[in-house]
Amino acid sequence: DAKTTQPPSMDCAEGRAANLPCNHSTISGNEYVYWYRQIHSQGPQYIIHGLKNNETNEMASLIITEDRKSSTLILPHATLRDTAVYYCIVRLTGANNLFFGTGTRLTVIP
Amino acid sequence: DAGITQSPRHKVTETGTPVTLRCHQTENHRYMYWYRQDPGHGLRLIHYSYGVKDTDKGEVSDGYSVSRSKTEDFLLTLESATSSQTSVYFCAISDPPANYGYTFGSGTRLTVV
Numbered sequence: 001d002a003k004t005t006q007p008p009s010m011d012c013a014e015g016r017a018a019n020l021p022c023n024h025s026t027i028s029g030n031e032y033v034y035w036y037r038q039i040h041s042q043g044p045q046y047i048i049h050g051l052k053n054n055e056t057n058e059m060a061s062l063i064i065t066e067d068r069k070s071s072t073l074i075l076p077h078a079t080l081r082d083t084a085v086y087y088c089i090v091r092l093t094g095a096n097n098l099f100f101g102t103g104t105r106l107t108v109i110p
Numbered sequence: 111d112a113g114i115t116q117s118p119r120h121k122v123t124e125t126g127t128p129v130t131l132r133c134h135q136t137e138n139h140r141y142m143y144w145y146r147q148d149p150g151h152g153l154r155l156i157h158y159s160y161g162v163k164d165t166d167k168g169e170v171s172d173g174y175s176v177s178r179s180k181t182e183d184f185l186l187t188l189e190s191a192t193s194s195q196t197s198v199y200f201c202a203i204s205d206p207p208a209n210y211g212y213t214f215g216s217g218t219r220l221t222v223v
Binding site for chain 2: 032034036041042043044045046049087096097098100101102103
């Protein structure tokens with residue numbers, strides 16, 4: 001699985017969009033980009049995933065650059081409950097592991 | 111999380127004693143996983159299962175064994191607990207190809223003294 005690089009921490013004002021970047025410059029053509037988050041002392045929670053097209057669901061949007069070397073997770077209206085560590089993971093379909101890095105600690109500020 | 115429960119939630123045990131952690135799911139998912147989470151290391155895969163009686167090692171499997179005699183239960187055993195196994199243990203399930211996303215349990219905090 002390709003490695004990812006994320007900033008260690010970010011702040012976002014409540015109600016604003018949170019844009020979390022991820023670099024995955026060595027991603028291969030059949031690797032998906034996954035995002036998970038972990039709220040303090042809970043298990044990680046799946047957010048969204050994509051291959052090359054932008055994706056949106058009820059939680060977030062995922063924007064993947066055309067060359068697929070980076071992506072951005074967008075939380076459109078951050079709330080205090082979105083304070084968590086966000087993990088960007090690239091993974092081959094069918095691979096039997098998710099490699100979690102250290103993620104980005106997002107703090108939503110009132 | 112709904113559909114996956116871990117027990118116990120907390121446990122303190124002494125060095126050298128055997129410990130078994132249980133993961134139970136009601137989703138009928140084929141894959142089940144055990145991860146541990148430690149400061150500075152993130153989550154690391156211990157063992158996983160792709161069906162009843164079908165298991166394989168992850169990246170940090172030394173000192174751990176697993177069993178899956180039923181689809182819904184995945185047991186993690188520390189044969190002789192050591193202080194280095196003090197950690198938070200998470201179970202996860204997935205059901206490819208219908209669902210590649212993982213659902214995680216709430217975790218078991220294990221302290222070995």
